[in-house]
Amino acid sequence: MTLTERQQRAYVDAQAADARVNVELETEEGMTLNIGPQHPATHGTLRVVAKLDGEQVVWADVVPGYMHRGYEKLVEVRTFPQVTTLINRIDWLGSFANEVPFVLAAERLMEIEAPARATYIRTILFEMARVANIVLFLGDLGAQLGAVTPVFYAFRDREHVLDQIEAVTGGRFHPNFDRIGGIKDDLPKGWIADTKAVMARVRDFCDQVETLLFGNEIFETRTRGIGVVPAEVGLSYGLTGANIRGSGVDWDLRRDANPGLAHDQVDWKVWTHPDGDSFARCWVRLQETREATKIVDQLCDGLPGGPIMAKVPRIIKVPEGEAYVETDNPLGAMGYYVVSKGDLGPFRVKIRSASFSNVSILPWLLRGVYVPDIITILASLYFILGDIDR
């Protein structure tokens, strides 16, 4: 039987492809493996190109940008209140937390201060965003390491947190609730009691995960000593949040900077871990979730009365100036450098997103690790694609 020309070309192509694979396997650098952009472990469309020698990574490069939406250009054509709808979607799991630094920066330029009740509610929602975000991380951590069950517990308990956020803001994922000068609405009746019950549930979940995952010997073997980030290297790459606290650096913007939230009114603890490996980072996040639930409880107890919005003009024009506000978001330190020219909208906003810096350390960190460890490291660094790509 004679082959058609198409079949002949296909045959030659297949031979050539085989030859290429063989050549790749024989060269020094080894086989190139593309992890992503569509991959279960990359939390979105992140692409890691790794050159492998067997199962060991010789060289790795990270290619972000598959989800780049150009936020810094888009905010230039919007008015200040319109910007919060955009920036909600940067870190979409801890969405309220994205709005906070921007609104605080605008308030700083306008030299107004939100009333105490508004600040408290902002902080409560900020910490609840942290809880929602990290609870999903804890479940996903198990899934990426092979334990399929914690994911379901995580989503089940996260639903309750999202229900509470929805009861206040109207949106589970994208609340768009912060306003320059305060917040949009007051809390509904009975919300505080419900929230405290939900926070108790989350604490139960944290205990469950601690037994199921962190107490598991296989989990410890998979995460201890993997992906060690020395503190100075982490600082020079701009690692923030639980990533740098897991390397022993006692740096938490909620305590050390003063962005304008209510954290100084409550009693809470900053968790660090000296090891700097994946286990340390995950462990710090677990403790932070528990701490966040306690913060929410205390804030709910001490919630002052009063207005929820300062006196701001109906059309907001932010005076000329530059301000930078950074807060300790669930993923790390997120900041907005707002340049205003006295207009209705910002002149330039530089968005400092946490995952961008967290992921920039990957090419340095992934050298010499095994393929399964790549997944562990990606899981422990924890990033959201919207945060990397903006």
Place this chain on the structure above:
Amino acid sequence: MTATAGTLAIELAYWQQTVLRTVGVLVAVLIPAGTLVYVFLFKMMSFMQSRLGPMEAGPYGSMQLLAEVGKWIQKEDIVPWRADRKLFAMAPYVVVASVFLILLAVPFGPDAWFADLDVGVFWVLAVSSISVLGILIAGWASANKYSLLGGLRAAGQLIAYELPMVLAVMGVVIQAGTLNLQQIVAAQHSGEIFGFGGIGNPYIFTQILGFLIFLVATQAELTQAPFDMPVAESELVSGYMTEYSGMRFLLFFIAEFASAGAFAAVAATLFLGGWSIPWVDLDADYMNVIGPVVLLTKMMLVAFLVFWARFTYPRFREDQLQQLAWKILIPLSLVNILATMALKVMF
């Protein structure tokens, strides 16, 4: 059906016996697979994860498996452009074949067996390695780097865990004094544990170490978590099965659960007393009907342990997996053999 057809009232021609045997083995393979998939994968896993599982198809989702089979059968047959067509097509059949071959030697009743092999244990352990070949073929022929990685990991893992399995079973063989699975069942039925004869001598009590090693090794042979590196879902997407879809994937899927059933049946035969119930007469005719049911129950008990571990534990890394096999399981099983030999001689 025995070769002599003496216990049945009718004479069957050879070709009729063959047909019955073929249908029988299909039933023997598919019924455990289906039961395991429904009970453990659909329902037990769901309940453990605080959800209900499939509820729509049939009462409590019992027809879900039929629906899934129908779905997979009607899918388009996709073969990657650069894949080796013949090998790609052959791989699932190789893996499924090994399951059938394992079940050939397992007895279901005093006269209900497919082949009464005097080297039953040896046969089972030998043919269970055929699936390794199938997985390797699948990994290479898929023309996909992820599949290749999965296939290579599978090769290393499955070969490494063959040894603990063999050595764990040796203790049973020493205690029973025979490789014939039917006689091992008889030995467990009629034996005594250090003089106490009420429940026979299921080897799980005296060979508890062997049983545990066998369970761990089975978990690895089935590439179930915590040993599912070859199919590491969050890394290799599906490992060696990534490029397979439709009927071919269905064969892999059936093979996975059927081999879980087969290994569980072997474990039940070797350690739990197989198809026999201790106080019931070994040669009774009605045991030909009750025996398979008893074996199915014991198989489900063992499979419960296997799947429970699967849903709970994260997975080992490849080198940690190998360490476990070579540095821990093999020495332990050697100790087990020594102890069994010593105790057998003394008592």
Place this chain on the structure above:
Amino acid sequence: MSDATGTTTDATTTEAQDAQDTETDELRQGWLDTLSEALGDAVIGSHIAPGRTLWVRVARDAWFDAAEAAKGRLGCTFFDFLSAIDWMPSPWGRYEYSAVDVGIKPFDPTAPLATGVAGGDTRFQLFCRVVNVRKPDGHPVEVILKADLPDEDLRARSLVPLYGGANWHERECWEMFGITFDGHPGLRHLYLPGEFEGHPLRKDFPLLARLVKPWPGIVDVEPMPGEPEAAEPAANGAGDGDAGGGAT
């Protein structure tokens, strides 16, 4: 009643703020002095927002030295971010086709550039922020360094030898603004696809989505039933009808 609670909080805050202001004024002045000492003439301008931030504008040629001084003298080992500001106002305003584009002066290419804090006289200004998180004396040290880049020579020295994190930030700066960094291990696209032409964050790079479909800045608002027809919205310059400007 709300005022009462408000005042109390305000009072304590103001006092604390005052104390903090005077204290950190000196604090930040101290950092500024350290940097001036290290860099000498290269410190062209500075600005302190009391209790908040310190900006230091240095000459372009001293960009690397300034970062080195911050790292060595002030102990700022944490690299926060690096980016640039294009001070030219956008020629398209906010791309709104309404007759009254509120608040934006029409684009005058000959007008002198109005730049931000710490001054500046070029179109492109590079800025980066570094922090000392180890908190000597109990305060984190934070500095925002700025440098003007001449239009015809958009280059600066790369900070990668000092801070590993500068790698990605400089790549992004290059692809978005066109600023080249000497000594960078490999300036290539970070976000944009390989063959992309142009530098998107420059003000003269149009936002194509808005050019294709202009945003209606003022929406014709229907009057409430029973009310007389509203006067034409286009005539007033106060922009009361601006759709997005309201506080709620």
